Amino acid sequence: MNYQTQDTIVALATPNGSGAIAVIRLSGPEAITIAQSVFKGKNLIKQPSHTIHFGTIHDSDLALDEVLISLFIAPRSYTRENVVEISCHGSTYIIQSIIKLLIKQGARAAKPGEFTLRAFLNGQLDLSQAEAVADLIASDSKASQQAALQQLRGGFSTELQTLREQLVQFASLIELELDFSEEDVEFANRSQLRQLIHDITQLIGRLIQSFDLGNAIKLGISTVIAGRPNAGKSTLLNALLNEERAIVSHIAGTTRDTIEETLNINGINFRLIDTAGIREATDAIEQIGVQKTMEKISQSALLLYVYDVQTLSVKDVEHDIVSLHKPGLPVLVIANKIDLQNTTQQAPNLPEGTTYVAVSAKGKTHIEELKQLIYQHSVQGRLNGNETLITNVRHLEALQKTEQALIKALQGIDTAVSSDFLAIDIKQALHYLGEITGVVTTDDLLDNIFSKFCIGK
Ligand code: GDP
DSSP: OOOOOOOOOEEOSSSSEEEEEEEEEEEEETHHHHHHHHSSEEEESOOSEEEEEEEEEEETTTTEEEEEEEEETTSSSSSSEEEEEEEEOOHHHHHHHHHHHHHHTTEOOOTHHHHHHHHHHHTTHHHHHHHHHHHHHOOOOOHHHHHHHHHHHHHHHHHHHHHHHHHHHHHHHHHHHHGGGGGTOOOSSSHHHHHHHHHHHHHHHHHHHHHHHHHHHHEEEEEEESSSTTTTTHHHHHHHSSSSOHHHHHHHTOOOSOOOEEEEEEEEEEEEOOOOOOOOSHHHHHHHHHHHHHHHHHHOSEEEEEEEEEOOOOOHHHHHHHHHOOOOOOOEEEEOOOOGGGSSSOOOOOOTTEEEEOOOOOTTHHHHHHHHHHHHHTTTTOSSSSSOOOOOOHHHHHHHHHHHHHHHHHHHHHHOHHHHHHHHHHHHHHHHHHHTTTTOOOOOHHHHHTSSSSSSS
């Protein structure tokens, strides 16, 4: 990656392929002069920031396209550099010709994420905000979009910044003690420091805990549908999705491999995984399916256990649930095919953490109620809208390392270790906290983050 920002970069900002309009973006000190050199219309160099100008792009005498040019003069732009956006017609030929022409005039093709990298290097965004740009572009549900937007707006960064400033204050007092080490003085009040580190550790602990939910929201909440063959799992999946996708069949064990579909409930994506039946497997293929079911359950955040209310006894249901149960995993027990039932079967005796609901997957009755139960059992009460959710593994790891350093510092205070040891732990905590927002960075770290972006971001 190139960390120089003296040159002017160019890339297509809209998706590849043809469309009504495409936007080509230039950023750097020469952005406006390079654009001017191929533009026939007003003199762009004399125009104020945040204005749009109509004209033609010319390659010598050859007119390439009629375009609109938007001007953003440094530092009032995404990258804080001069930025020009050329809105041209979305033909692959026109796009390529204009980009080639701009390169001939002195621009350089941008690398993946280079516009956002410049925004970071020029102080427009911190690192966690830059990562939020990528998350925002990848978001596919209201909840994942909201989490990314909150991070982009700097909610998380401000929270970390405050923690960091408090710690920095104490760190500098402890450093001062080191200068006077002969005299055995304490500038940093130990009980105040202890309280502060204790409070910060708790807050960091809460952020770490939020990752489970944050990550689930980002990726979709993994929800397994399990039950014996012919219980109606595939039919239920279709009813939930309101379409005919999974294969429904009378022959037991048809859904041999897993099928995954996304269902959106109240703005949250659920990844519904339909599995093969859990009955004792007889043939080899189904055996694999059964094993897969158990594996999928162990990785999931919610289990939907479906049974055929007409054929399965309450005792068998209870037996299945005991064998599938995993501590901390919420289970919805779904009695299916209530349309076929003459007498009402009693609800099974269920362990804590399980909820019972009776539906007809084929008749599509109580499906909406089931959806709301799915929502309630996974996110409701855990998502209050304001709190910061960690959605990024890199942040999680940095927070875990910060927490470890702070716990060491706490132990140090309790055992009255010397200032120099305490200073090391606090510095480490500051280092890891700083990595999240990019106060502390290495080229490797930046390469790693920005190389995952697309070109043009
Ligand atoms: P799976 O093996 O658990 O995936 O079960 P399927 O979804 O393939 O369903 C097995 C059979 O039960 C099919 O013939 C479905 O049409 C039928 N079935 C599923 N749900 C219902 C229901 O609510 N009522 C009735 N009457 N039949 C159902």
